[in-house]
Amino acid sequence: MRKSWWKYLTVSKLLYVIVAGLLFDAPRLNILNETIRALHFHVPMWFGMVLLLLLSIIYAIKYLISGNLKHDAMSVEFANVGIVFGLLGIFTGMIWATYTWNSPWSNDPKQNSAAIGLLIYFAYIILRGSIEDKMTKARVSSVYNVIAFFALIALLFILPRLTDSLHPGNGGNPGFNAYDLDNELRKVFYTAVLGWTMFGFWVATLRIRLKFIELKRNEYI
Amino acid sequence: MKQILAETGNLLWKEIKLELRLKYALNSLLLFTGSIVFICYLTFINIIDKHTWNTLFWIILLFSAVNSIAKTFVQEGESRNLYYYFQVKPISIILSKQLYNTALLLVISCLALILYSLVLGNPVEDIILFCVAVILGVIGLTIPLTMVSAIASKASNNPTLMAILSFPIVIPVLMMSIKLSKIAIDGLDRSVASDEILTLISLNAIVFVLSLILYPYLWKS
Numbered sequence: 001m002r003k004s005w006w007k008y009l010t011v012s013k014l015l016y017v018i019v020a021g022l023l024f025d026a027p028r029l030n031i032l033n034e035t036i037r038a039l040h041f042h043v044p045m046w047f048g049m050v051l052l053l054l055l056s057i058i059y060a061i062k063y064l065i066s067g068n069l070k071h072d073a074m075s076v077e078f079a080n081v082g083i084v085f086g087l088l089g090i091f092t093g094m095i096w097a098t099y100t101w102n103s104p105w106s107n108d109p110k111q112n113s114a115a116i117g118l119l120i121y122f123a124y125i126i127l128r129g130s131i132e133d134k135m136t137k138a139r140v141s142s143v144y145n146v147i148a149f150f151a152l153i154a155l156l157f158i159l160p161r162l163t164d165s166l167h168p169g170n171g172g173n174p175g176f177n178a179y180d181l182d183n184e185l186r187k188v189f190y191t192a193v194l195g196w197t198m199f200g201f202w203v204a205t206l207r208i209r210l211k212f213i214e215l216k217r218n219e220y221i
Numbered sequence: 222m223k224q225i226l227a228e229t230g231n232l233l234w235k236e237i238k239l240e241l242r243l244k245y246a247l248n249s250l251l252l253f254t255g256s257i258v259f260i261c262y263l264t265f266i267n268i269i270d271k272h273t274w275n276t277l278f279w280i281i282l283l284f285s286a287v288n289s290i291a292k293t294f295v296q297e298g299e300s301r302n303l304y305y306y307f308q309v310k311p312i313s314i315i316l317s318k319q320l321y322n323t324a325l326l327l328v329i330s331c332l333a334l335i336l337y338s339l340v341l342g343n344p345v346e347d348i349i350l351f352c353v354a355v356i357l358g359v360i361g362l363t364i365p366l367t368m369v370s371a372i373a374s375k376a377s378n379n380p381t382l383m384a385i386l387s388f389p390i391v392i393p394v395l396m397m398s399i400k401l402s403k404i405a406i407d408g409l410d411r412s413v414a415s416d417e418i419l420t421l422i423s424l425n426a427i428v429f430v431l432s433l434i435l436y437p438y439l440w441k442s
Binding site for chain 2: 064116117119120122123126127130131136139140142143144146147148150151154155158
């Protein structure tokens with residue numbers, strides 16, 4: 001109980017987000033209307049993804065320094081869950097865009113960079129699959145992980161500068177800017193960001209524990 | 222420092238000598254670029270839109286670059302790598318490969334530009350700025366591609382792996398170069414381009430430093 005308090009917190013946060021996000025009053029904004037509720041489910045996916053991928057590169061660097069296969073296992077599992085969050089982010093965004101932009105994909109720079117970012121991490125998984133030797137696999141994929149994260153940062157900074165984004169809050173669109181968010185919405189949104197991020201972290205820790213057992217059984221650690 | 226420079230110079234000289242002795246590699250590369258340019262000419266015949274001209278040129282450069290750099294680390298056999306391991310620092314190896322690839326690609330892009338302009342016309346108004354864009358773009362392609370080629374050579378080393386690992390990573394540089402060369406084609410004032418030039422230079426610098434830090438980890442096995 002003492003160790004797992006944050007798991008209970010996560011569950012209660014997410015229950016609150018689902019109930020409050022779907023049922024509470026939402027502010028009426030032009031174009032957005034009721035779709036503003038996607039804020040509690042779509043945006044937190046990106047927060048979760050960036051945090052998980054950040055943890056992944058940190059453990060990749062740790063592996064390169066220490067050579068401990070435990071760090072590599074953590075790095076790859078954080079990346080895996082981060083990719084799932086990215087996919088969920090893209091799909092929830094596409095559902096939302098169907099109703100506000102009239103098409104699931106409309107050459108929005110943020111959509112494009114998210115898609116390319118996912119391509120980079122899919123390549124990471126394929127790279128891992130193509131190497132047999134455990135040590136070589138860990139070392140080579142850690143190096144690629146570091147490059148991938150920097151490429152992701154470059155994407156997030158560069159592509160949006162080329163054209164205006166359609167996203168709310170960009171290019172004169174009505175948005176979830178600080179002054180647009182009313183207090184009720186903000187409370188749910190911040191809870192959602194924390195809740196979903198912690199949920200992602202929780203899933204990753206479970207997968208890491210499985211991986212550790214597997215490593216122990218094969219006597220790698 | 223002095224030792225690294227000396228080693229880099231020696232390795233670079235070795236690369237050039239090797240390339241001149243094995244003429245078929247260089248010739249096949251030139252033929253490859255020439256063939257793509259000619260295919261583009263036959264399929265388009267006449268390009269009216271300047272933007273299409275520009276994009277097509279960069280795509281030709283990208284494919285030539287991936288093709289020429291993919292073989293960078295393959296030609297070194299297992300025993301020669303072992304020999305290097307005792308003789309030189311890893312930084313000298315990656316530096317010499319990067320320098321050599323950049324020089325090779327600059328020559329190829331120069332020839333490609335001449336041939337391309339010859340058959341499809343040349344709408345560029347500010348040729349100096351266009352050359353700056355090509356030089357910065359080629360450097361920006363070579364550095365990450367050389368690194369990815371090193372990664373792919375550690376894996377099963379099929380050409381597909383090289384492509385899927387590198388394409389998403391070089392997109393930021395490619396987009397930025399295309400934007401910069403578009404300014405040159407339109408003949409806008411050079412002060413407009415300073416932002417793009419600075420971004421490209423800083424991107425190149427980051428990837429360069431990253432490759433110098435990461436290559437030693439990749440190398441030891």
